[in-house]
Amino acid sequence: MILRINIGAFVLTDAVRDAVSALNEDRLFLRSTVAVQEGGMAAALDYLSQRSTPELLVVETTAMDEELFNELNALAEVCQPGTKVIIIGAENDINLFKTLIDQGISQYFLETVTAEELKTAIVDAFADKTLNAKSRTIAFAGLRGGVGSSVLAHNVASELARLYDEDVIIVDLDIPYGTAALSYNLQPSQTIADAIAQAGSLDETMLMRYLETGGKNVSLLCAPGNLNSGIEITPNALEAVLNIVKQMASYVILDVPHMWNAWVQDVVVDADDTVIVGAPDLYNLRDGKNVFEFLSPNRGMEAPTRLVLNKVGELRKGELTEKEFKEVLGTKPSLSIPFDSDAFAGAMNNGEMLRKVAPKSKATQEVETLAKMVSGKESLSKLTKKSGGGLLGSLFKK
Numbered sequence: 001m002i003l004r005i006n007i008g009a010f011v012l013t014d015a016v017r018d019a020v021s022a023l024n025e026d027r028l029f030l031r032s033t034v035a036v037q038e039g040g041m042a043a044a045l046d047y048l049s050q051r052s053t054p055e056l057l058v059v060e061t062t063a064m065d066e067e068l069f070n071e072l073n074a075l076a077e078v079c080q081p082g083t084k085v086i087i088i089g090a091e092n093d094i095n096l097f098k099t100l101i102d103q104g105i106s107q108y109f110l111e112t113v114t115a116e117e118l119k120t121a122i123v124d125a126f127a128d129k130t131l132n133a134k135s136r137t138i139a140f141a142g143l144r145g146g147v148g149s150s151v152l153a154h155n156v157a158s159e160l161a162r163l164y165d166e167d168v169i170i171v172d173l174d175i176p177y178g179t180a181a182l183s184y185n186l187q188p189s190q191t192i193a194d195a196i197a198q199a200g201s202l203d204e205t206m207l208m209r210y211l212e213t214g215g216k217n218v219s220l221l222c223a224p225g226n227l228n229s230g231i232e233i234t235p236n237a238l239e240a241v242l243n244i245v246k247q248m249a250s251y252v253i254l255d256v257p258h259m260w261n262a263w264v265q266d267v268v269v270d271a272d273d274t275v276i277v278g279a280p281d282l283y284n285l286r287d288g289k290n291v292f293e294f295l296s297p298n299r300g301m302e303a304p305t306r307l308v309l310n311k312v313g314e315l316r317k318g319e320l321t322e323k324e325f326k327e328v329l330g331t332k333p334s335l336s337i338p339f340d341s342d343a344f345a346g347a348m349n350n351g352e353m354l355r356k357v358a359p360k361s362k363a364t365q366e367v368e369t370l371a372k373m374v375s376g377k378e379s380l381s382k383l384t385k386k387s388g389g390g391l392l393g394s395l396f397k398k
């Protein structure tokens with residue numbers, strides 16, 4: 001989950017300044033802005049009288065009794081409606097606390113606050129925005145076109161639905177060329193192009209009409225899969241659509257086209273789990289190095305970025321090994337999936353999942369393991385025989 005809010009803090013003490021500054025290091029606030037100023041309440045009143053208010057104010061004050069109420073009334077006058085306020089104050093009075101909460105102050109901390117307490121208070125204050133925290137977003141992107149990122153996204157989606165009996169929504173972000181509908185043998189009447197076109201007024205009921213069913217627990221927001229939808233994804237429209245999708249399922253699988261632009265970058269950075277699929281050759285190695293050098297610092301250590309090698313064995317000669325990828329990318333592939341034309345061509349031609357057409361194949365087994373890895377439910381050590389597991393972080397070498 002990632003919160004997109006702007007926060008203004010007016011502090012008096014080092015401890016509170018540090019607590020606020022720590023938000024910048026937290027992935028939850030990756031897309032938030034945090035501005036810290038000295039001077040406490042006086043500075044806040046002065047500053048806000050001339051500017052628009054941030055969505056969240058954190059204000060430190062030493063005022064007591066009447067003086068405190070006068071300050072808060074003055075603050076209310078300069079704040080836009082809907083602004084949330086967290087106060088760190090000196091007055092130790094339980095009635096005061098109740099009155100403040102009644103007046104719309106989100107939280108009152110006595111004397112100081114820790115980074116952890118502040119984070120919890122912000123999550124509570126923005127409960128409406130954190131509602132979709134119940135869903136886990138998993139993005140699939142290929143290092144090159146045709147490496148299998150879409151087919152793996154769709155199969156992992158069906159495995160998640162089967163393994164955990166939870167709702168999964170696949171969002172096909174490849175408007176002209178997307179294949180999710182083909183994978184599930186669907187002829188969608190409405191698609192993501194409709195959702196993007198209606199992004200400004202979209203709600204769950206509307207979005208429900210755009211979804212197709214891909215078996216038990218699986219729904220799809222398909223791509224039109226033709227060249228003349230006339231619709232292009234923009235970062236804002238996509239965010240609006242995804243905010244609604246995330247409230248409708250436990251897992252949201254994003255099938256990301258092989259492109260590199262602002263919204264693709266947002267998607268692969270913001271997803272709870274990002275799976276980068278590559279084939280074991282030199283071009284994929286070069287692109288993999290670039291992609292991991294971008295994703296590693298941008299996603300941070302808390303959010304896994306996985307590399308999956310696919311179509312292993314297709315080239316026979318001259319293929320690169322997992323070890324070579326690890327040396328250059330600094331991350332060990334989470335797993336490798338063999339080239340298996342029978343299984344994959346069978347699935348494609350029938351519009352069925354690998355488990356249906358090739359239940360005993362290595363590919364089906366590996367897809368199940370990948371689903372467990374990205375589920376957020378299983379411990380990683382159980383799933384990886386060898387050390388590593390493809391998690392980025394300290395492993396990353398230049």
Ligand SMILES: Nc1ncnc2c1ncn2[C@@H]1O[C@H](COP(=O)(O)OP(=O)(O)O)[C@@H](O)[C@H]1O
Nearest residue numbers: 142145146147148149150151311338339340344
């Ligand atoms: N391991 C594999 N073995 C054989 N064919 C595969 C394998 N993985 C993917 N394919 C096939 O490769 C083609 C491209 O896959 P797709 O998922 O559309 O790639 P991408 O989304 O990365 O462009 C499809 O025909 C798919 O069935």
Ligand SMILES: [Mg+2]
Nearest residue numbers: 149150174257
């Ligand atoms: Mg694709």
